[in-house]
Each structure stands twice: as C-alpha cells, then as structure tokens.
Amino acid sequence: MTPFLSNKHDQTSWADYMASCAQVARNPGLQRFYAAGVPDPQTPIGEVPLVALDLETTGLDAVRHGIVSVGALPFTLERIPLAQSQYWVVQPRQPLSEESITFHHITHSEIEIAPDLGDILAELLEVLAGSLVVVHYRNIERPFLNRATRTRMGENLLFPMIDTMQLEARVHRKRRWAWLKRLSGRPSASLRLAESRERYHLPFYTGHHALLDALATAELFQAQIARHYSPQTPISDLWC
Amino acid sequence: MNTELLEIRDHLGRFAPFDRLSDELLDAVAGEVQVSYYRADTEILARDQETHELCYIRSGAVEMYRRSGSLYNRLSEGEIFGYSDLLRRRGVQFPVRAIEDTLIYFIPEAVFERLCEENDDFADFVEEGGSALKTTVEQQRHNSDMMTSRVRKLIRRYPTMVEPSATLQETAIRMRDESSTSVLVLSFPDEDQSQQFTLADGQSWKLAGILTDRDFCTRVLAAGVTPESPVTEVMSKDPITVQSEESLYEAMLCMLRNNVHHLPVLHRRRPIGILHLSDIVRYETHSSLYLVSNIFSQSNVEGLRRLSVEVHSAFVQLVSEGADSQMIGRALSSIGRSFTRRLIELAQEEIGPAPIPFCFMALGSMARDEQAIVTDQDNALVLSDDFVAADHDDYFLKLATFVSDGLAACGYSYCKGDIMATNSRWRQPLSVWKTYFSTWIDEPNPERLLDSSIFFDLDGVYGEEVFVEQLQDLVASKASQSPLFLAAMARNACNRTPPLGFFRTFVMEKDGKHNNSINLKRRGTAPFVDLVRVHALACGSNAQNTFNRLEAINKARILPEGGSARLGHALEFISMVRLRHQVMDIEAGQQPDNNIEPESISSRDRHYLKAAFETLSHAQKFIKFRYPIPTKGRRTET
Numbered sequence: 025m026t027p028f029l030s031n032k033h034d035q036t037s038w039a040d041y042m043a044s045c046a047q048v049a050r051n052p053g054l055q056r057f058y059a060a061g062v063p064d065p066q067t068p069i070g071e072v073p074l075v076a077l078d079l080e081t082t083g084l085d086a087v088r089h090g091i092v093s094v095g096a097l098p099f100t101l102e103r104i105p106l107a108q109s110q111y112w113v114v115q116p117r118q119p120l121s122e123e124s125i126t127f128h129h130i131t132h133s134e135i136e137i138a139p140d141l142g143d144i145l146a147e148l149l150e151v152l153a154g155s156l157v158v159v160h161y162r163n164i165e166r167p168f169l170n171r172a173t174r175t176r177m178g179e180n181l182l183f184p185m186i187d188t189m190q191l192e193a194r195v196h197r198k199r200r201w202a203w204l205k206r207l208s209g210r211p212s213a214s215l216r217l218a219e220s221r222e223r224y225h226l227p228f229y230t231g232h233h234a235l236l237d238a239l240a241t242a243e244l245f246q247a248q249i250a251r252h253y254s255p256q257t258p259i260s261d262l263w264c
Numbered sequence: 265m266n267t268e269l270l271e272i273r274d275h276l277g278r279f280a281p282f283d284r285l286s287d288e289l290l291d292a293v294a295g296e297v298q299v300s301y302y303r304a305d306t307e308i309l310a311r312d313q314e315t316h317e318l319c320y321i322r323s324g325a326v327e328m329y330r331r332s333g334s335l336y337n338r339l340s341e342g343e344i345f346g347y348s349d350l351l352r353r354r355g356v357q358f359p360v361r362a363i364e365d366t367l368i369y370f371i372p373e374a375v376f377e378r379l380c381e382e383n384d385d386f387a388d389f390v391e392e393g394g395s396a397l398k399t400t401v402e403q404q405r406h407n408s409d410m411m412t413s414r415v416r417k418l419i420r421r422y423p424t425m426v427e428p429s430a431t432l433q434e435t436a437i438r439m440r441d442e443s444s445t446s447v448l449v450l451s452f453p454d455e456d457q458s459q460q461f462t463l464a465d466g467q468s469w470k471l472a473g474i475l476t477d478r479d480f481c482t483r484v485l486a487a488g489v490t491p492e493s494p495v496t497e498v499m500s501k502d503p504i505t506v507q508s509e510e511s512l513y514e515a516m517l518c519m520l521r522n523n524v525h526h527l528p529v530l531h532r533r534r535p536i537g538i539l540h541l542s543d544i545v546r547y548e549t550h551s552s553l554y555l556v557s558n559i560f561s562q563s564n565v566e567g568l569r570r571l572s573v574e575v576h577s578a579f580v581q582l583v584s585e586g587a588d589s590q591m592i593g594r595a596l597s598s599i600g601r602s603f604t605r606r607l608i609e610l611a612q613e614e615i616g617p618a619p620i621p622f623c624f625m626a627l628g629s630m631a632r633d634e635q636a637i638v639t640d641q642d643n644a645l646v647l648s649d650d651f652v653a654a655d656h657d658d659y660f661l662k663l664a665t666f667v668s669d670g671l672a673a674c675g676y677s678y679c680k681g682d683i684m685a686t687n688s689r690w691r692q693p694l695s696v697w698k699t700y701f702s703t704w705i706d707e708p709n710p711e712r713l714l715d716s717s718i719f720f721d722l723d724g725v726y727g728e729e730v731f732v733e734q735l736q737d738l739v740a741s742k743a744s745q746s747p748l749f750l751a752a753m754a755r756n757a758c759n760r761t762p763p764l765g766f767f768r769t770f771v772m773e774k775d776g777k778h779n780n781s782i783n784l785k786r787r788g789t790a791p792f793v794d795l796v797r798v799h800a801l802a803c804g805s806n807a808q809n810t811f812n813r814l815e816a817i818n819k820a821r822i823l824p825e826g827g828s829a830r831l832g833h834a835l836e837f838i839s840m841v842r843l844r845h846q847v848m849d850i851e852a853g854q855q856p857d858n859n860i861e862p863e864s865i866s867s868r869d870r871h872y873l874k875a876a877f878e879t880l881s882h883a884q885k886f887i888k889f890r891y892p893i894p895t896k897g898r899r900t901e902t
Contacts, residue, residue, distance in 0.1 A: 103298040105298045106272065224365055225364060226367060227323040229271050243299060
C-alpha cells in the first residue's frame with residue numbers, strides 16, 4: 025500500500041496506514057510517532073495542531089544527496105509561537121559540495137561537529153507526533169526523510185503532509201484562461217515559496233535557512249487558509 | 265529561541281522603541297514573538313476583548329477606531345499597538361482592523377512588562393501622552409551642556425568692589441592691582457532692603473553700579489572727567505545681574521537681550537563675580553552673541569543687511585548645541601530686536617530726534633520672544649498723547665518707513681497683512697490704541713478677533729516702554745472680565761486643527777485623507793499659541809511668552825491638574841521638530857520653511873508628534889467648554 029504515491033488516495037487510508045506502521049515499527053521513536061496517529065480526516069483545519077517543517081539538503085535527489093539542516097515550528101491557524109521553534113544542523117552522509125555551502129550558509133566546520141540525523145530523529149519525531157505537518161514542496165521533505173530512516177534503521181517514515189506549493193498550484197490551475205495562458209507561452213505564476221508569499225503580501229525573507237523557511241511556510245499556510253479556505257475546511261481537503 | 269531567527273530580531277531592531285533595546289533584550293523579544301496573518305478587511309482586536317499581548321506590524325497596515333466609530337489611528341510596518349490597554353489592564357479600547365494583508369508579531373504581556381521595567385526609553389514610549397512627551401523633552405534638554413552648566417562654574421575670582429566714596433583714580437588703582445577689567449560700585453543701603461547684602465566684615469551694602477575699563481576710555485578720558493571725580497559719576501547705574509545658579513544659556517540670553525558684555529553674578533543678593541562675554545565665548549563659540557554686538561556697531565543699513573546672513577548660522581549653532589525652543593525663540597527675538605533698535609538709531613541719525621515721546625512696539629512672535637528663522641515683521645508705533653498729526657506724523661512715517669525697509673533688507677519680510685508702523689492705522693497715540701483695544705474686547709467681530717490674536721502679543725522694543733506696558737495691563741485686566749470676548753477667542757483658537765498623525769509617507773487627517781506634507785507652524789505651534797493666549801487672557805496675565813503664560817495659567821489653576829505642563833511639553837516637542845527640520849533645510853542649502861515631509865520624520869518623532877497633536881486636539885475641545893458663549897451676547901458671535 026503506497027498512499028503517498030497517489031493523489032486520490034482513500035481518505036481513511038492515512039489513519040490505517042499509520043496504525044499498521046505502529047504495530048510493525050521496531051525503532052521506539054518511530055513506533056511512538058506512528059502510534060500518535062493522525063486526526064480524523066473530517067477535523068476542521070482550525071482545530072488541528074500543525075508543524076511547519078523544512079529541510080535543507082545538499083541537492084534534489086534523495087539517493088545522491090543528504091540533509092544538512094532541519095527546521096520545525098509547531099503552530100496553529102491563529103499563532104506561530106517562535107519560542108517553540110526547533111532547528112538542527114546534521115551531518116549528511118554524502119559529501120558537501122561547495123555550491124551548497126554558499127547556498128545554505130552552513131560551513132564545513134559546522135557540519136563537522138554536527139550530529140548524525142539518526143541522533144536527533146527521536147527529538148524531531150516527538151515534535152511532529154500528533155500534529156499535521158506543513159511543508160512547501162513535499163517532494164523534498166517526504167523522500168529525504170524516508171530515505172534517511174531507511175538507510176539508518178531500515179524502516180519507512182511516511183505520513184500525511186499539507187503542501188503549500190500544491191495548494192498554490194490548485195489556485196492557479198483553477199483560474200479561468202490559465203490553460204490559454206499556458207498555450208500562449210506566457211509564464212504561469214511561480215509556485216516557489218518567495219513568489220507565492222508575495223501574492224499574499226507577506227514580507228520577503230532571505231531564503232534557504234531551514235527554520236526561516238519553516239516560518240515562511242507557516243505564514244503562507246495561514247494566508248492561504250485566510251484567502252481561499254476557512255478554519256472549518258476539513259483536513260482531508262488539504263492534505264496529501 | 266533559536267538565534268537563527270535573525271530576520272525577526274533585525275526587523276524589530278530597526279523601529280522605535282525596539283531600536284534602543286540592548287541586544288539581550290531584543291533577543292528576548294524576538295524569541296517570544298508569535299506570528300499571525302490577517303487578510304485585508306478582517307478584525308485583529310475586537311472592542312472589549314481581553315488582551316495580553318503587544319502587537320507589532322511586520323507588514324501591511326491597520327486602522328484603529330474610537331468608540332464613536334471615527335478613525336483613531338492608521339498604522340503601518342514597524343509600528344505597535346495595544347500597549348495602552350496592556351498598561352491599564354483593561355479590555356481593548358480601540359478595535360483594530362487590517363486594511364491590507366497584514367502580518368502581526370504578538371509580544372506576550374510578560375515580555376512587555378519586562379521591557380517596561382528594564383528599559384526606560386521603552387517605558388516612556390508606550391506611556392500615553394503627557395508624561396512620555398515630558399521625558400522626551402527633558403532628555404533633549406539634558407543633552408546640552410550650556411543648558412545644564414551653571415553660571416557659577418565660570419566664576420574664577422571674587423569681583424573688585426569699591427565704596428561709593430572712591431574717586432576714579434582710586435578705582436583705577438584697585439583695578440590695576442587686582443588686574444580686573446571691571447569693578448562693582450557699592451552704596452549704603454536705603455529703605456529698600458530687597459537688594460541688601462552683608463559682606464564678611466558685617467557691613468551691609470547694596471549694588472549701585474558697574475564700571476569697565478572701556479568706560480575709563482569713553483566716559484572718563486574722552487569726556488575729560490578728572491581722576492578726582494567720584495566713581496558714582498560715570499558708572500552704569502543699577503546693572504543687569506544674573507543669579508549664580510542660572511544656566512549659561514540664561515546668562516548668554518541676558519547679554520543678548522541687553523547688549524551688555526559684563527554681568528555681575530549674584531549668590532542670592534551678594535556679588536560673587538563678574539561674567540564677561542569672553543568667558544561664555546571661550547566656553548563655547550556663540551555666533552549669536554557676536555552677531556548682536558556686531559549689529560550695534562554697524563553704521564548703515566547695508567552693513568546690517570550683510571550681517572543678517574549670519575542669523576542662519578547662529579540659529580544652526582543654537583539648535584545643534586541642544587538649546588530648547590524657548591531659548592532659541594528668545595535668542596532669535598533678541599537678534600530681531602537688536603536689528604530693530606539699531607535701525608531706529610540709524611533713522612534718527614538721519615531724520616533727527618523724535619518731536620514727541622514714542623514707543624516702537626513689536627507684535628506677534630517677536631513680542632512673545634518666540635521668533636523663528638522664517639518670519640515677517642509685525643510692528644507698530646505707540647505715540648505720546650501730545651501727538652498732532654499735522655506736526656508729527658510726517659516724522660513718524662519716515663521713521664517707520666526707514667525701519668520697515670531696513671528690516672525687509674535684513675530678511676524680515678514685509679507683513680502681508682500690513683501690520684506695520686508704516687500703516688497709519690497702526691501709528692497712533694496711546695489713547696487711540698486704548699480705544700482700539702477696548703472696542704475689540706467689548707465688541708468682537710471676526711476682523712477684530714484676528715487683530716486681537718496678533719496685537720495682544722505685544723512688547724516694547726525701543727522708546728517709552730511704559731506706553732506698551734499700559735496697553736499690556738489694559739488687555740490683561742479687561743479681557744479677563746469679558747466672557748463674550750473670551751468665548752469668541754476660544755472658538756477662533758480652534759480654527760486651525762492638528763492632523764491625526766502620519767501614515768507611511770503621508771500626513772493623515774482626521775477624516776482619513778492623506779496629504780503629502782504638513783505645515784508644523786500652521787497645524788502645530790500656532791494653534792498652541794492661540795490656545796494658550798486665550799487662557800492667559802482669562803487669568804489676567806500680562807505675560808507674553810507662551811511658556812510664561814503657561815506658568816501663569818498653572819498658578820491660576822484654570823486647567824485640570826498638570827494640564828499646562830502637558831501643553832508645554834507637547835508644544836516644546838512640536839517646536840523642536842520644526843526647528844530641527846529648518847536646520848536640515850539650511851544644511852542642505854535650501855530655504856528653511858515650516859513644511860515637513862513625513863518621510864523625513866523618524867519613527868520615534870512620528871510617535872511623539874502624534875501624542876502632541878492629540879494633546880492639542882484635546883485642549884481645543886476643552887477650551888470651547890471652558891469659555892461658553894454668554895447667552896445675552898449671542899448676537900455678536902460668528
């Protein structure tokens with residue numbers, strides 16, 4: 025069963041999937057995470073605890089590249105409390121290229137003293153457990169996290185996510201004449217984090233820091249709900 | 265918190281009052297921030313809602329409303345709200361709505377309280393209205409050494425003093441032996457004990473005069489007075505003195521105003537030294553002092569005109585040395601008076617002495633000792649009641665024309681309303697002036713009220729100052745007894761209103777409309793002056809300076825407790841912003857004016873200006889109730 029590969033998955037399957045994982049998981053951290061489960065799909069988004077998550081990686085390919093930092097920020101539709109933010113620099117098992125150093129502003133020396141992702145995983149899972157994770161572009165966070173646990177513990181780490189990029193794509197695909205614009209070769213709206221935020225008049229942040237991007241994602245999600253949805257929207261309309 | 269969230273910290277650190285927090289406090293704030301997004305047109309705080317957070321606008325804009333639904337404030341990036349409710353531990357007083365998509369940083373009450381406790385500047389900033397302005401105004405003052413240094417600091421030696429029986433030669437010998445450049449002449453005390461003091465030997469004395477080494481040249485040798493003559497014959501009688509605990513600025517202004525270079529310094533009544541112009545100049549260079557003494561050494565209008573360009577640099581120096589608005593107003597008025605006096609002297613050299621006594625009278629800002637760098641001339645002539653138009657008017661018209669043209673040449677432009685002694689209406693004997701003033705007070709109409717607001721700030725500049733004093737007394741005693749006049753003046757004082765505040769690069773009016781710039785005189789200082797004049801007239805004060813009037817008002821207890829101090833602080837703040845912007849204009853090589861563009865006002869100044877405008881607005885509302893229109897006199901209103 026691979027619900028994460030399908031966009032039109034059965035709405036009850038996430039809860040079932042998490043429950044079954046909880047039964048077979050060997051790693052205690054993973055076991056606790058799965059056991060915390062997910063909220064009922066009909067729960068209004070306004071009532072669900074959320075966590076914005078962002079990974080900075082050495083590249084885009086989960087097989088060849090590794091994670092260098094993790095930012096996590098628990099929040100709700102009403103408030104994003106910075107005091108609860110979490111940030112880790114971790115040592116990727118893949119070599120760090122020069123480009124990615126300038127990109128993430130994380131240096132070799134920082135990396136050298138950083139722990140392995142495996143050492144902070146339990147902490148991270150504790151932050152995520154029981155909350156709905158919000159990311160911008162799930163095709164980084166989801167495969168990289170899964171790959172990292174598979175290589176370290178031989179187990180999967182898969183869970184439902186809200187992807188603000190996908191929510192943004194929905195808005196722009198829905199637009200009338202969007203197909204015509206595409207045909208006429210006009211550039212379609214960029215779905216990148218900074219450009220998406222701009223459409224909601226959110227301030228510009230210097231990007232590519234895991235915690236700041238997590239905050240940027242949380243703010244974007246609040247804005248998307250305020251403009252296109254409502255706190256009553258069931259989470260099943262939003263997650264994937 | 266994670267120090268990685270520098271974006272938040274740095275943004276806060278750019279705006280008042282966070283800009284003056286220590287790094288440690290700023291980290292503490294940033295770490296506790298809670299973020300929330302509001303779409304345009306949604307409510308952020310509802311009326312009476314319980315609140316436990318300070319709100320900071322990270323991006324976007326909000327509006328606050330009064331209970332009546334009218335606009336209270338419009339705020340944008342970097343501004344805060346919600347603090348007054350937190351301070352007073354009450355529900356939300358002014359509901360807040362986002363008028364654009366807005367990102368708010370909420371700062372928890374505990375952090376807010378810590379900031380108020382640990383940072384005075386922060387505490388002052390969030391304290392509403394009066395007290396915050398007070399601290400800010402006082403802080404500006406404390407930055408100036410000249411304002412805080414006392415006269416006694418410059419007193420190095422005991423003064424040379426001689427008894428009334430001393431001859432000029434004996435006096436000169438004492439001066440030589442003690443190498444002093446001036447000497448104080450004492451006399452035996454008379455019935456008036458107010459000026460008496462006792463020296464170490466137990467003998468009682470009174471200060472009778474002063475004689476300087478310059479006087480030995482001009483009054484003794486040049487005049488052929490013999491060395492055996494008594495010193496009392498040539499001394500300057502009843503010298504102007506200064507108290508030892510006065511500030512150096514006070515001493516400087518005293519020299520400016522009276523054009524004297526030696527000031528006996530008294531501790532209580534006893535002379536403890538003599539302050540010389542050079543002592544102050546050595547302490548700090550003072551172009552205004554040089555300027556005034558130079559004015560009196562000019563022998564023609566062209567010389568005065570050349571000198572007048574230095575008024576700007578004297579002004580810039582005063583402001584940069586941290587003088588307050590009252591000091592600057594007095595210094596500039598002294599300079600203006602000196603030009604006027606010198607012009608009258610020059611005129612008389614040309615047209616001869618006056619056929620009858622007269623007083624040249626200053627009106628408006630010069631009379632109030634509140635002259636600004638941008639000013640026009642308002643003056644008039646009060647003539648002796650011996651005035652016969654056919655015989656005398658020609659002379660006084662010539663005098664008035666000479667002075668008025670001279671002032672215009674020196675940068676004091678002609679009065680647009682023709683309030684100048686060149687206008688025959690304003691060149692009249694004392695009795696006519698008394699009739700004018702009585703009629704204006706008894707039967708006010710719009711024109712007379714306008715005249716009153718100019719002429720009831722009046723002061724003598726040259727000649728028989730007692731004429732003007734009589735007029736001041738008449739106004740003071742008569743106006744206070746005329747409820748109708750006061751009511752009409754009170755309404756007039758509300759004609760020019762302050763704006764609500766600032767929003768981004770605009771001036772925001774009470775109806776929410778925007779303007780590109782604000783005239784800080786028309787919308788700020790002038791309405792204050794008008795308002796204070798009414799109260800001062802009501803309490804029968806003949807003070808002319810607005811701050812002196814506020815003191816009189818305070819003593820008369822016309823305003824609620826602390827009211828006159830609040831007005832003073834608000835006026836001082838607006839005045840200083842105006843003066844600092846004029847300095848900026850001058851330094852940028854532009855003509856200084858009273859118009860200020862909001863983009864050149866710092867976030868801190870905006871915050872305090874808003875509070876000062878609010879103080880003015882409240883005072884304008886109050887004054888209408890304080891001086892109601894008497895029912896009988898209703899017909900003459902409007």
